[in-house]
Amino acid sequence: MGITKSQIFTEQQNDLAQFFKVLGHPARVAILQYISNQNACICNDLVEEIGLAQATISQHLKELKSIGLLNGEVEGKSMCYCINVERWTYLQNRLNAFFNTTKSNCC
Amino acid sequence: MGITKSQIFTEQQNDLAQFFKVLGHPARVAILQYISNQNACICNDLVEEIGLAQATISQHLKELKSIGLLNGEVEGKSMCYCINVERWTYLQNRLNAFFNTTKSNCC
């Protein structure tokens, strides 16, 4: 079917999974790493840097924005995409909470 | 195309993304949480607990096994699936390293 049965899971489970899912593509990992190594980020750089078509990069940026990880500011003709540090930290804490509370008790 | 261009990314980026991807489904999050709340885990419990068909649960378990997060032991007719604590910790450290080294420097 290809459709996830979200309604049988809790909201926490769904949005935790959504965070993981967005990070679950090497292009998006690479984009975040590249942005963090720059003082400024311009989308066009990413096209050359990553090696995917402009439309594809734009799409990946959109997904990263969808979970609040990126802020985009218009700078003339260009865009300046930056990591939203507050959200970044929130996400890291959220994932750590998941790892810390989910422990093995058997075998 | 639906196919990820893995060859243009580093091995680190690809397997980090793979970890995220496997965790990026609410059923798999739920499975890990359920296992952690039990002293033993039997797959059949999961079918009732999660509310997906037995074949579907089996498939999700397979994906969790594929990144080494679950150990499965045969126990008579049943299976005992457990979290591989060593791998679990490795993964947590790996993700934290990603979060800590990827920082924002602009805007």
Place this chain on the structure above:
DNA sequence: AATTAACATCGTAATATTGCAATATTAAAA
């Protein structure tokens, strides 16, 4: 030996994702 219980695997339908070319859109530059 037949039955049953607990999974795993296969096949398949429905939907999602990835990627790109083509085409907007927007703002600076000429």
Place this chain on the structure above:
DNA sequence: TTTTAATATTGCAATATTACGATGTTAATT
């Protein structure tokens, strides 16, 4: 005002994922 540069959006093809019924497989039970 036309042109150009940078990015977004649309439409589509190829592939991946999700889910489940049907069918194996294996081991305990009868």
